[in-house]
Amino acid sequence: MSHQLNVVYFSWVKERIGRDQDIIDCPENAETVAQILEFLQSKDAVYQEVFADLKKLRFALDQDFVGLETLLGSAKELAIFPPVTGG
C-alpha cells in the first residue's frame, strides 16, 4: 500500500517552489528524508534547483527536527525550510 506524505514548505523554499505544500505518494524505495528529496528532484527542475544545496535546508518530520538520513517510518508530514530566524 502506498504511503501518502504531506510535504510542506516555508520561507524562501515556499516562494521558490511557488506553493506551500505537496501531497505525494511515497515511492516504495524512498525510506529516508534524503530519498524523498531525490524523488522530488527527479520529477521537476524547480525542485532540483531549490534543493540543490542541502546545507541551506532544514527538515522536520511530524513537527520534530530531523536529519537527512532519518527514516520516514509512518510520518505524515515532512517540512522543508531554511534555518530558522525568529526571536
Next chain:
Amino acid sequence: MSHQLNVVYFSWVKERIGRDQDIIDCPENAETVAQILEFLQSKDAVYQEVFADLKKLRFALDQDFVGLETLLGSAKELAIFPPVTGG
C-alpha cells in the same frame, strides 16, 4: 584646628548605638578610619561593644566604601554599617 566629622550609623549599628549620628571633633592623632573607631570605643562602653567585631562592619567615607586603614583626609562624613542586603 580641630576637624569635625559627622559619623552616621545604619541598620543594627544605629539600633544598638541608639541614634543615627554623632558629630565629633577628631583627635589630632586620629588619621584613619580605624583610629576613629578606637577613639569612639575609648569614650563609651556601647561603642566598644558595637564595634567589637570589625569583620561585621563596613565603612564609607564621604559616601564611598573604604577600608579600615583609609586616611580620613578632609572627609566630612564617616558611615558605619553592616554589609548591605538590598536588591
Next chain:
Amino acid sequence: MISIAVQENDFESGTEINRLSAMGGGAISSFVGQVRGDGKLRALELEHYPAMTEKALRKIAVKASEQWALHGITIIHRVGRLQVGEQIVLVCTCSDHRQAAIEACSYIMDQLKTVAPFWKKEILQDGTENWVEERQSDLDAAQYWKN
C-alpha cells in the same frame, strides 16, 4: 506553569511580568525583542510553521524547567507584519533565585533563536524584500548551553 502564545496581536510586558510575579517566587527575569530600525528597514514579516511552533516552544520551556527551579515560564512570539519599533518576542521566567530566573530566560531566548520555526523577511524602505539569514552568533549562543 508554562504559558506559550503565538499571536499577531501585541502584548503588554508589564501584564505578563505581574502574572508571573503573582506566583511569589521573588525573582522575575524577562526579555523583550523588538524590530530594530537601521534607517533602511520598514518592517519585518514573521512567518511560522503553525503545526510545529507551539510544540517547539513548549519543548524549550520544558527543558528550561528541568534545568532550573522555576515557578513559571511565559513565552509570547508574534507573527505577521511588524513595523520598526514593534515588539516581536517576550520571554519571562520566575524563580526563587535571580540567577536561575536570569539564566533560564537567557537559555530560552538562545534556543528559540535556533530551534523555533519562525522566519523573518525584511521589507526595506525602497520596497525590496530579503529573507533574513541565520547568524553564527546565534548558533554559538545556543551551543554554549550544551557544554
Next chain:
Amino acid sequence: MISIAVQENDFESGTEINRLSAMGGGAISSFVGQVRGDGKLRALELEHYPAMTEKALRKIAVKASEQWALHGITIIHRVGRLQVGEQIVLVCTCSDHRQAAIEACSYIMDQLKTVAPFWKKEILQDGTENWVEERQSDLDAAQYWKN
C-alpha cells in the same frame, strides 16, 4: 541614558520597559525582585543611606555602560515597609544585542546586592524582627564579574 530612582512608591515594570524600548535598541532585559513569602514573613523594612544610595547605584550603572554597549539603563529600588509579594527592585537594560542586555542586567543586580547601601529587616508574623545577613552566594555572584 541612565535613570535611577530610590522611592517608597511602587513602580510599573511595563512602563519602564516601554520607556527603554522606545530607544530602539531591539533587546530589552529586565529583572524584578519582590518580597518572597515563606509563611513566616509578614513584611520587609528597607532602610538606606540617602546621601549615598543614588551615587552608588549610578556608579554601578556607569560601570555597566562601560562594559556593554547599552542604549539605556533603569534602576528603581524601593525603601520603607514592603509587604510579602510587593516589588522591591527593578533593573532594566536596553541594547542592540540580547547577550549585552541580559549580561548587563545580571551584572547590575549582582553589584547592587553587594555595594548599594540598602539594609533589609524582616518583620515576621509573630512580630519578631531580624536584620537580614549578607549571603555568600551574593558575594560569589559579584566576584564572578571580576574574573
